[in-house]
Amino acid sequence: MDDGRGMSPETGATRTAKRAAGWLLLIVPFLPLRRLFSDPPGTSWLPGPGEWMLGLVVFGGLAWLASRLYPQGVERAAATIAATVHRPSDAVFRLATLGVLAALLAAASVGAFSSRPLLIDSMVQLFQAKIFATGNVWVPAPDLDAFFATQHMVSDAGRWYSQYPPGHPAALALGVWLGIPWLVPILFSLVSAWLVIDTARRVFGEAVARVTGVLLVCAPFFWFMGASYMNHVSSHLYIALFLWCFVRWVGAGTRASRADATRRVWILAAGVALGAAFVTRPLTALAVGGALTVPALRVAGSSWRSAALLGGVGFLSIASLYLAFNAATTGDAFMTGYVRLWGEAHGLGFHASPGGDAHTPLTGLHNEIIDLRLLHAFLLEWPIPALAPLGIFLAAGWSTERRDGWLLGGLLAIPAAYFFYWHRDAFLGPRYLYEGLPFLLPLLAKSLLGLRRNLRGRRPAWLGRVDAGTLTAALVGASFIYSLGYGVPQRFRVYATSLDSLKRDLVVEARQAGIERGLIFVKVxxxxxxxxxxxxxxxxxxxxxxxxxxxxxxxxxxxxxxxxxxxxxxxxxxxxxxxxxxxxxxxxxxxxxxxxxxxxxxxxxxxxxxxxxxxxxxxxxxxxxxTPSYSNYSPHLAANTPTLERPFVFARDLREQNDRLRERYPDLPAWLYRGGMFVPLP
Incomplete structure (x- = not known):
């Protein structure tokens, strides 16, 4: 019998599906993408099958030697690490974990990103946050639009606003108002980490929760993304909150007590959290919500109608804000900024994209395979596929609890949904899968412990009678040493030394040059x-x-x-x-x-x-x-006030057309910003 906590025996179909998912995770790193997809763009720099095999051979060989020659030393090291992780109280462990994460997130934000948005998506959403901080949903569009036109900004019917849902800009707006927008994603990521650890504890127990905390600290993908201005950070928090509330609802009592007030609060809160995710990243929210609908109905039992009603009310109470935002900006509650700007070609499905490229089932499959392979590489910066432990755990049939399937379904629902979306990129890694970490990390933590438990004591002949559990501990340890000693520092160096032109603060530079006011044309x-x-x-x-x-x-x-x-x-x-x-x-x-x-x-x-x-x-x-003397204008859009007021106005250099804008600001001295210098214009 199902006790409402996902503890019931699984059906054969569920076990088969989980095994298939495990094999998928194991096979993806070794697929010959260039042969399967005729050398598609965006794959040449991915770790290829040969690189993964080399990593397995080299680090597997080192782990085998250590396990063969010094098995007691490997076991003592593993026991010491386990004791260190499990010795502190729950409160001390969480505070220590959050403290280390706070330092890592701050280092990523300040040291690697210069506390600046580095992708057009986040630049535009920061500008929308500045609009919100003025108390407005949109501002009047500039009539000389070419000087300020920026990809993903909508200028329509006299209104100027971003194409994005309002959730993330609204979160950044408080930081803008306080003058510290860079701190918002860090705080959101810390709250997310607490929720993920507590979810792991409630679903799998204290041991898995402790390993989940360690993975969060050792997962550079979490804290590099978590320090960025990307809307995935807000969405990650809301998805983590949704899962936490869902788990609290599941564990709030037996079926006989499922109508009590406590359970009603948790399912209502889960709906609210999912609604917040919807007004931030709608497709992700719908994918995750859809994946957990069947488990929710199963848990609700005979009270599924009231549970569905409460969850739906919670969801719609927040999700409807997106409709209100649309009505205020595009003039149509069901017309998103995406469609207003790009047309119907922006929507889901298999068709020509706004850029004219055909999105087909083959390109959708290609996109999701790339993202899964990137997740193997970016999650922990290991020399071996990072999701291999989870893949082995699932493929071997060692996952026997229904709740494993819930988390796995939430994780895989995201790439399944984005299979129908035409766009992808790899800024900071497989960012479309970032919101899957609240599902993935507890599962990965459980699989690491499960591999150790199931393999310990096995000494197959093909391993030279080496204990498979000891070998697993040595290989995981070697992978973490590589990550901390080489992989993470290299990734930090790449982020810290690249995109320099996007990290410039022209207001600061202008004042350092002695300029206190001016119309500044950015040479592009x-x-x-x-x-x-x-x-x-x-x-x-x-x-x-x-x-x-x-x-x-x-x-x-x-x-x-x-x-x-x-x-x-x-x-x-x-x-x-x-x-x-x-x-x-x-x-x-x-x-x-x-x-x-x-x-x-x-x-x-x-x-x-x-x-x-x-x-x-x-x-x-x-x-x-x-070195070109021109740069990009987009990073400097948000240096403006939303209404393009003094003392500084930053515009694109349009050469002979610049006089038209200068006529609008006759009292401001004009400058041309090129090659890092401010050149006065006559």
Whole structure:
């Protein structure tokens, strides 16, 4: 009988599904992606099967030697570590864990990221947070839009706002109001860690909870992502809170007491937490909620109607805020900012993306395999696949409790949902799977303990009679030593030394240069100017995206100049742009100005205006200087006030068009920011 806590025996189908999931986790790192997907983009730098095999051979060999020559030493080290982890009281252990995590998160934020948002998604959401901090949902759109146009910002019907759901910007808004927005993700991550540890304790017991805490401290993917401005951080907290409340609801009593007030509070709170996740990352929330619906109905038993009602009320009470946000911004409660900006092509399913690329079941499968492989690599920075212990534990059939399946279902529901989404990237790792960590880490902790328990005492001949449990402890220990000694420092170095131009605070730099007020034009590349001017001329975001990817950029320049001079309407520009589209094999990259995205059709002469744009990017030189003097505008959008008020206004340099903006701010001295310097403009 099911006692309501997931302790009942499993069905054969459930055991088979968990074994299949285990084999999936084991096979993914060794799939030959380039053969399966015809050398898809974004896979060349992934750890390949050969690298994983080398890691297993080298570190497995070292672990085997240690277990063969010094088995007592390995066992003593394992026992000492276990005793150290389990000796403190629960309160002391959690405080110590959170203290170490706080230090790691702060180091990641300040030391690696300079406390700045480093991806366009988080830059735009920080700007939306500044809008919220003024007490508004949107602000009036700038009428000279090309100077401020930024990907993922919607400028429509006189309103200016971000395309993203409001949950994460609303969380950042308090930090903006206090002047410490970088601290919000750190605090959210610490609360998430506490919830994950407590969930592991309630589901699997104290031993698994302690190992979960250790994994959190040793998982750089958790604290690098957790220190970022990405909305995955807020969503992670709400998913962790949802799971914690769900577990409290499950464990609040037997079936006879499931209608009491305590249980009603927990299922209501679980719905509220899931609603908060929905207004932050809707697809993730729906995937996780859908995965736990069947277990919830099973637990509720005959009271499933009241449980569903309370959970639904809690969910809708918060999720409806997204509808209100849509109504206030797009003018339609069911029209998201994504669709308003990019059109229906932004939605789920198999179709052409806003950029014109086809999203098919094959590309969806490719995306999710890559993310799972990235999770193996980024989670712990081990030299071997990090999810291998969980894969072995599941594939061997050692997972026998129904609640294991609940967590596994919540974890795998996320990549299953994103299989239908056309976009993916790997900023800071497989970020779409980050919200799966509240499900994954307790399972991984349980599998590590389970492997040790099930393998200890086994001495197969093919291992040279080495104790398999001792070998497991040695291999895990060697992997952690590698991670702490090499993997994590290398990852920190990469983050700390890259994206330098995105980490600049122009307000601070201007004041250090003695500038207290000014209209500052940020020099950008020709391609950046071209995209902004095409948007400013009225083209839709998806049309601009396709035009930039599929046209000769000189031809695009000429068309935009014509549209600007003749005042084309948006519809006309959208109609005319496809006339210059070319297939990929008819275009080649020619980084004549140092920009690798610059494309031309071979054999076509460059118009004089195009040559002049290239020369401008080269600072008037015949060849491109070693270091471009231009940068990106997007990181500096949030340096503005939402209403573009004084003392500083940061705008994109549009060359001869700059005088139009200067007329709007006649009292502000004008400067050109290029190559890290402020050049006064006459």
């Amino acid at each position: 590349s020709w391609g950046n100017r071209l995209i902004a001017r095409t948007r400013g001329a009225g083209a839709s975001a998806s049309a601009v995206e396709r035009a930039y990817r599929r046209s000769d950029h000189c031809e695009l320049e000429l068309m935009v100049r014509t549209a600007e001079s003749e005042g084309w309407s948006r519809d006309r520009l959208d109609r005319e742009l496809p006339s210059i589209f070319r297939s990929a094999d008819k275009l080649r990259g020619f980084p004549l100005n140092g920009d690798p995205t610059l494309r031309f059709a071979p054999g076509l002469p460059l118009a004089a205006v195009c040559v002049e744009e290239i020369i401008y990017d080269r600072d008037g030189r015949d060849v491109m200087p070693a």
